[in-house]
């Protein structure tokens with residue numbers, strides 16, 4: 001009796017030690033002794049990457065990196081009306097402005113009022129700013145983080161606004177948006193040539209070009225959306241590394257927006273292998289950003305999609321591996337996971353709305369002015 005009581009105490013003590021060790025692991029020391037707000041913010045948007053894509057990444061790939069985040073929240077993504085399902089302009093706009101936005105509108109209120117974006121507030125605070133995407137640089141999400149426009153589809157006008165906004169780095173696809181119709185593009189004039197002849201913007205042919213100091217950098221590496229993960233050059237990771245190199249020296253800090261587009265495009269087409277490849281590209285960039293954040297603990301890293309696409313899931317197969325299936329070729333209204341690490345990440349918890357993400361980031365950025 002006594003002996004068994006003793007061994008029970010021993011067992012409970014052992015469990016207690018394991019619990020303490022385990023919970024210390026769950027709350028990384030990176031949060032201790034650091035300011036409660038960030039100097040710089042990296043926002044990574046894997047377009048359309050909801051619980052389905054995350055679950056598949058966990059079940060079907062090695063080394064799912066998202067378990068390393070200290071904070072996780074579930075986020076609602078609806079546009080200005082709760083019973084509607086969102087798309088990228090409205091979804092990204094709410095993340096960037098803290099306000100609800102109509103579908104297809106770039107960071108303007110339902111009444112048509114321009115809404116201040118995180119990039120504008122960051123720049124007003126003297127921070128360096130950049131966008132990196134595998135979509136067109138003027139596509140809905142990078143646009144919504146940067147400027148305002150009544151329609152996401154008027155990309156030539158949006159591209160001009162983004163250049164004029166003073167973004168220090170713009171890397172991605174969408175060369176056709178800057179080229180004249182005569183040259184096979186969509187622009188009324190040769191906007192790319194005009195930028196190349198001016199002295200405000202350096203247009204890169206490759207990430208290896210020698211850099212001209214104090215110019216804005218524009219790299220357009222595909223006519224439209226960038227090629228598949230295996231073929232594209234540069235990769236999202238290479239563009240991310242380049243942008244961080246350029247932005248990180250600003251003494252006032254920086255705001256970098258990064259987007260993987262193919263998690264959305266391939267999910268719309270219900271392509272298992274291609275979507276998984278895009279998810280693995282997201283994993284690689286996330287791993288790099290987690291290491292970067294650990295080496296730069298003044299940086300807040302947030303990873304959140306604008307919405308879920310496809311409703312991807314693993315279907316039960318008795319005694320056989322689960323079979324991937326899709327619920328739809330469209331966006332869904334499902335809540336999506338938001339991950340955060342670094343100073344200020346404590347507010348990313350529980351059930352939050354996409355506008356809360358914008359409000360949290362704007363709060364930190366406005367405190368810097």
Ligand SMILES: [Zn+2]
Pocket residue numbers: 047048087088091264306307
């Ligand atoms: Zn989207």
